[in-house]
Amino acid sequence: GDSVTQMEGPVTLSEEAFLTINCTYTATGYPSLFWYVQYPGEGLQLLLKATKADDKGSNKGFEATYRKETTSFHLEKGSVQVSDSAVYFCALFFDGGSQGNLIFGKGTKLSVKP
Amino acid sequence: DGGITQSPKYLFRKEGQNVTLSCEQNLNHDAMYWYRQDPGQGLRLIYYSQIVNDFQKGDIAEGYSVSREKKESFPLTVTSAQKNPTAFYLCASGFGVISGNTIYFGEGSWLTVV
Numbered sequence: 240g241d242s243v244t245q246m247e248g249p250v251t252l253s254e255e256a257f258l259t260i261n262c263t264y265t266a267t268g269y270p271s272l273f274w275y276v277q278y279p280g281e282g283l284q285l286l287l288k289a290t291k292a293d294d295k296g297s298n299k300g301f302e303a304t305y306r307k308e309t310t311s312f313h314l315e316k317g318s319v320q321v322s323d324s325a326v327y328f329c330a331l332f333f334d335g336g337s338q339g340n341l342i343f344g345k346g347t348k349l350s351v352k353p
Numbered sequence: 354d355g356g357i358t359q360s361p362k363y364l365f366r367k368e369g370q371n372v373t374l375s376c377e378q379n380l381n382h383d384a385m386y387w388y389r390q391d392p393g394q395g396l397r398l399i400y401y402s403q404i405v406n407d408f409q410k411g412d413i414a415e416g417y418s419v420s421r422e423k424k425e426s427f428p429l430t431v432t433s434a435q436k437n438p439t440a441f442y443l444c445a446s447g448f449g450v451i452s453g454n455t456i457y458f459g460e461g462s463w464l465t466v467v
Contacts, residue, residue: 273455282359282443282458283396328395332456340386340411341445341456345395 241266245329245344252319252351260314260347262303262329270331272296272305272312273341277326286314286327319351356380357459359444364464366431366438374429374462376444384449385427386456389413390441399442402427403449431464439466 416435
């Protein structure tokens with residue numbers, strides 16, 4: 240079945256460092272792909288999304304490109320801040336025809352030190 | 354303000370009790386979802402509903418029940434049959450099966466068995 244695999248954390252970086260969180264997926268069709276962010280004790284917020292191959296999603300300095308050839312959707316940011324400390328989830332939208340829902344990776348915890 | 358409201362934020366349950374978590378949305382979304390989050394496990398789908406008076410089991414539906422009598426509301430009951438209910442529960446909603454549509458999340462409810 241469809242699935243998402245993302246790199247395990249925790250990831251610890253210094254402020255202004257470059258961030259990459261890897262995400263790969265397995266799907267029978269062409270799903271939409273998402274990155275969500277979860278701050279401590281809160282729900283999930285959509286960070287960015289891409290709906291077709293070669294689309295680039297971007298928001299708040301984060302970017303991810305939908306790579307069909309490598310089935311990947313890696314999250315990147317050029318210069319992280321302490322306020323970016325959170326758990327990041329990669330997800331795909333599984334379209335079952337008349338039904339659909341999100342399938343998530345296990346999450347990657349990011350800690351940014353000043 | 355538009356959004357998804359979950360209540361209560363924190364709930365304690367005694368062994369053998371049923372408890373109900375509330376989820377209300379005023380976004381006019383057709384689809385609503387319940388996910389369970391355990392540490393290091395990512396999010397797992399419990400139940401989802403694409404339209405009023407209809408819902409489907411997700412990956413871990415055993416020990417849970419839902420209803421969808423109104424478009425705005427999708428309450429989740431954690432029954433005594435759920436052997437390990439302590440977790441963070443997230444309600445979500447979206448415009449349904451179209452793959453590119455975004456799913457939005459509430460702030461979550463913490464359930465602890467005492």
